[in-house]
Amino acid sequence: MGMARTTVRARRDADRAGADAGAAERRKQILTEAGRLFAKQGFEGTSMREIAAATGLLSGSLYYHFASKEELFVAVYEANIRAVGEAVEGAIEGIDDPWECFEAAAIAHCEALLTGEKTSILDAKFPPVLAQVRSQLIRARDEHERLFDRLIAPLDLAADIDRVLFRLHVLGALNSAILWYKPSSRLTPADVARHVIKVLRYARQGAATAEVR
Amino acid sequence: MGMARTTVRARRDADRAGADAGAAERRKQILTEAGRLFAKQGFEGTSMREIAAATGLLSGSLYYHFASKEELFVAVYEANIRAVGEAVEGAIEGIDDPWECFEAAAIAHCEALLTGEKTSILDAKFPPVLAQVRSQLIRARDEHERLFDRLIAPLDLAADIDRVLFRLHVLGALNSAILWYKPSSRLTPADVARHVIKVLRYARQGAATAEVR
Amino acid sequence: MGMARTTVRARRDADRAGADAGAAERRKQILTEAGRLFAKQGFEGTSMREIAAATGLLSGSLYYHFASKEELFVAVYEANIRAVGEAVEGAIEGIDDPWECFEAAAIAHCEALLTGEKTSILDAKFPPVLAQVRSQLIRARDEHERLFDRLIAPLDLAADIDRVLFRLHVLGALNSAILWYKPSSRLTPADVARHVIKVLRYARQGAATAEVR
Amino acid sequence: MGMARTTVRARRDADRAGADAGAAERRKQILTEAGRLFAKQGFEGTSMREIAAATGLLSGSLYYHFASKEELFVAVYEANIRAVGEAVEGAIEGIDDPWECFEAAAIAHCEALLTGEKTSILDAKFPPVLAQVRSQLIRARDEHERLFDRLIAPLDLAADIDRVLFRLHVLGALNSAILWYKPSSRLTPADVARHVIKVLRYARQGAATAEVR
């Protein structure tokens, strides 16, 4: 009891550089640990007790910061989406050529997804337990996907390609890497992304596909 | 009590109208209902009691047919994969042109996935609860994917395309439709599949993508 | 584990006189124990674990018989009301004189209420936790009170007395004994009831109260 | 942090406009809100957090004013009893006729009970959680009931009526209104009280009930 509290406080004192800190910091810790666990074990496979323990808390204490497991999941999910979004935005900064830009975004997206355990929940076909918060999750995801829409717009795609289906195609291909990618492989996440884009790049205007069918 | 059982058996015998099995038939019923429920609610979101009720049984009775929930899930999964595989094989029968064949397979795969609730578990990034049977599930999936390898082999893809990554790309793009496809949409599953293939078809040998990068 | 089960079965075997018995009996046991505990400790003060333990079960097992604590409470409440109702009906059988009949009913009601721990939940101003099932509880109570309406109807009460308020008055006076009555007292429940009726009996037609006010 | 506190204090000082206390005032606020909530939701149905929030405090802060939830309840209860007592004493002031006086008291008691949510805890058959403080609660109630004893003493009741049982009878009949009274009804609390007294008034000395039984 006394020990646990001491431990926590000690850690916090060490962490903060004279700033005010406090609850916000603890929230971040929880978000980190929960993200890691949700990614590894899924929503239903992760217990609040586990998350609490990983943060150095007792299970009841989580509820001071998040009103429910669902709310916590939503927060984790949004944070993850935001992180990937920021990574992508950072990666494309200053790149002019549309295809180069597109590829850089794909690489950043893929790396954020496959590197670090915390973000692999992104692909989740949300379990029905999350039905109540589904709309929030989808809104967050949509926002991220609109980023890709903006990158796809300036591409000189062949005229018969639907840009919405194209966006779904890219993201589907990229995200599915989560299902099979193993960090131990000789392939980097960037390699995976680059190959996806390489394939798609053939579908530019003026490309010779006329005779088919 | 003894009487009650007799009554029940008598009624069932009457229902069966000279049919063969009994146990095997019941197994199939369970598989069907379990498949429907797993697809709709996920593995963890579906209870054995629910499955039993849907089959007209009590929860304990399931264990006569399947030793555990996991074993039942594996059976459902294998049956689903097999069904999709058969649909695909049926669809490509008699088609000679490699790309035509490829497209027909994609359409069949997509239709099996998006039509009928029973197969949408295919995309599942298996919950960690299933870790013990993971290898069986993956083996089943691999078998299905090798079918696609055979269809991809004869395609005249551009030389710089890796056929394994290409297969993962296709299936990723197709399977991801599960995350967004709504039957109410004006798009048919076949439309989705056709668009995926249309995009990929540009990546044939001799296609003009030379100047890129 | 083995022991617990054996104990339970042994008890059941002893209880049933060759009849079919089974779940119905267990239901009754639970009702009895739950009634006793609810009466002594209130709804919120009684845990399902306690009730289960008192019945020789584990807490989860209760849910085979009752879907929720609320449902269990309703069942207990209805059983209690019914028991009081039957006691009252038995007591008035064959009595012709209206006031005699009324008194006999009051005595029976009071005895059922104060004797045996199980029925003293009757007075409960239901805790708000029970809001969802409140209507069921009230319906049960109303039915019992209508029995009293039938007994009050033939009384030759003074003309200025409202029979509905009169019924509420009687039952209020009788039921309130729960708040103060102690079995150790030299007063029997019947004495209490008799005194209530004695006071009310003065309010008959033709009674001399004219000059007041 | 230090700053935040200063801000808060400054604001409060401004609000207080030269008033006296601070703590005593706060205590009263808490008592009011707690009373309202206990009345509406019961002791167990009301959380300290709720009470704190209603008072504009955080849950921890309550413990500066009250050592425990039980102590707070006792304080509320005593305050309520005292309020009802004072209302009754005020109502009977200057009335000479014993029955008039008795009726005035009943009306005041009933109005205090049914009007204003704060006093309806009076009827509470205290939940067993309150066992530790039960004696204090009962002492407070007894004091109030002794007030009624003083009003009943001078009544010219029929000789066979026990004055203690009579007091319990009156209060039982009056208090039970809490279980069924609805403010929306066409009946005022005073009507209810008046009817109770009207019925009892018949039981005066010399009333003609001789022939019964």
Next chain:
DNA sequence: AATGAATGAGACTTCATTCAT
């Protein structure tokens, strides 16, 4: 006087599973 963060016990409930019948 009050805050905020944490405690830790305990509540209800669900669920896969077992096993005698």
Next chain:
DNA sequence: TATGAATGAAGTCTCATTCAT
């Protein structure tokens, strides 16, 4: 083959309370 009754572990969440600041 199927039933019904029970198991027991685990899960989410609530709550009174504490205490350093």
